[in-house]
Amino acid sequence: MASSIPPPEVLKNPPNIPEKQLFGPGPSNMSHEIRHSMDAPLLGHLHVEFCQIMDDCRVGIQYLFQTKNPLTFAVSGTGHAGMECAVMNLLENGETFLVIQNGIWGLRAANLGKRLGLNVQTIILPEGSAASLEQIREGIIKYKPKVLFICHGESSTGVAHPLKGISEICHENGTLLLVDTVASIGGTEFDADALGVDCVYTATQKVLNAPPGLAPISFSEKAVEKIKNRKTQCVSFYFDALELGNYWNCFGEPRRYHHTGMISMVYSLRAALAAIAKEGIENEIKRHKENIVYFHQKLEDAGFKLFVEDKDLRLPCLTTIRVPEGIEWKAVIDKLMAQKIEISGGLGSTLGKIWRIGTFGINSDKTKMDKIVSALKDATFSANSKVN
Template sequence: LSETIPPPKCLLEPYVVPHRHLFGPGPSNVPPRILKAGAQPMLGHLHAETVEIMNHIKSGIQYAFQTQNNMTLAVSGPGHAAMECAIFNSVEPGESILIVVNGIWGERASEMAERIGARVNTVVAAPGGHVTNKEIEQALVKCKPVVLFLCHGESSTGVVHPVDGIGDLCHRHNCLFLVDSVASMAGAPLHMDKQEIDILYTGSQKVLNAPPGTAPISFSERACQKIFNRKTKPVSYFLDMSWLANYWGCDGKVRMYHHTGPVSGFFGLREALAILAETGLENSWKQHRDVAEYFHQGLEAMGLRLFVEDKKCRLPTVTTIVAPPGYDWKEITAYIMKTHQIEISGGLGPSAGMVLRVGLMGCNATKANVDMILAALRDALKHCHKSRV
């Protein structure tokens, strides 16, 4: 055989990736220390050193999540993989799930649960708002779900949803409490064990500042009772927790081959968790809160409005700004990208067209970066077209 399709010309030139300030909702910038960790030599995915690194990651996730759960690991994939892992393993076809929809992540969780034939019930908050524990309790009584899904850090609306008391309510109604903390983990206070969360997951690419592609997840003893006593196998082989528990040494058995983990991604994630351990979780929460408050004051001083009115529910990691009236938000984000090499983003799902979103996560959460963004926004509002409405 001879080739008839020539090598693509685009691959015969080197590609230089630009430096960009990633101040959108993620991924965030990866600091040199984590990039360097990811560039270490490849190892076999079950070599002793890789297993040791995986054990360090497990301890780091237990610290970040504030949990003693043995069933703690990182899924090979982005936050969506952990989201599907959580739902696919904890809910069986025909079972009832209750989903708090306070933005796009509740909508997505509903679609994932529908795809496995679950009976999906929702309790919906207005964009920028949240639901009360009373509303949740009423829905628990009515729908008798096996799982309640709640997104803690709703990156589409900029809301950090209150969590206190919901775990207890779930347990009184014989239901597992499943929390998405992709955009909030280590940026806003969350305590898996104290807040009685049964399943918690996040992504590597937000506050942790590691490259996308690994997703920490943890299951309580109560969750394990449910997921390991199913009548049916989970629909996904790749995300089946019986396999993942074995791959991560959580089942006490000899590790067997299931899939080839993202080894370089594990190096990066270990380093990211090491930085969090050195910084301290409470310091990280405080850093994000202080920087967000400084940012919010600066925005209001410029005459811009914050989308989330209730100050206590403003997500410290991702800020939603009401799209400046009279402007085309797309022109603003494009101008800031082109002129300042800064990524900020528009709305998503229920907030599409309504907001600008700015993410300041992990190493990006600094007052100097806030000053840079405020200057870029001021410049954009001066140079972008304003209609006469």
């Protein structure tokens, strides 16, 4: 029988995939090694060789987060999957979830908490700022949350939230500390164990320079205890941390099928973690921190104003720039895109006010930064970028 729907004409031609310089807030460019790691043949998701690659990733993620937590693995899904996995496992319906909201990611965590039937409370701060220890203490004493959420690298504003001293306040009050490091891990200091973080997740497409699709995550002993003592099952089977922990061999028990692992993505994660291990995480962070000072100086010399005023709060891998008065922000982005250079506009409440430039992993490079500053300057100050 002839099919009633003919094959789509569009599929007869190859797709258009130009090589671009990805300086938006992610994804970033892949290194040659990471890109080619995905050319390897597929293995089965429980084959001994693939299990070994998963084990390699697990220790690589422990290194990335600086933790000895056994329950450390990668969720199949993007950064949002990491967020959902963390919140769904750490909290049960009706429990209190306190969220520091200084940009879109706090807003997103609060939204997710409401969908899950949590009692969501927020500490709302002006964009471009971070919470003080006093504000956090007040919030914890007032709401007595089971979990406090902080976004370490708020990619909608360019703020790196300080983390020192927070877990002590949390733990004195029976609260677990959950940290989003999607836009910060590898680009600025983070030591999960020293900071007393109970759950941390990230994503592969920023400093790791791998494709989007996996969310490394880690749970502390306190977090595991809370999960094991839940009164109700995790609402999601797919994101159940104990099921995933078994599949990722976190408990030393025989692995069970949970879902079909993201085989080629896991190869790319291994390659990304190997690159970080080779450079050394402290060298990688140092490089980002040194290069960002250079980049910010060049931007200021070119006449741009940075959005985050407090230098100590600036993320070393993502820069936010105020759109100058009278300039059409989108026209500038389009001009750069015509040169195959991606930068991005604001997100949420920063839309229209700022540009965001990610310099993640291999893109944290002075020569590349020089090119971006020069292209941005040309695009901004040329006549046809002015608001009519």
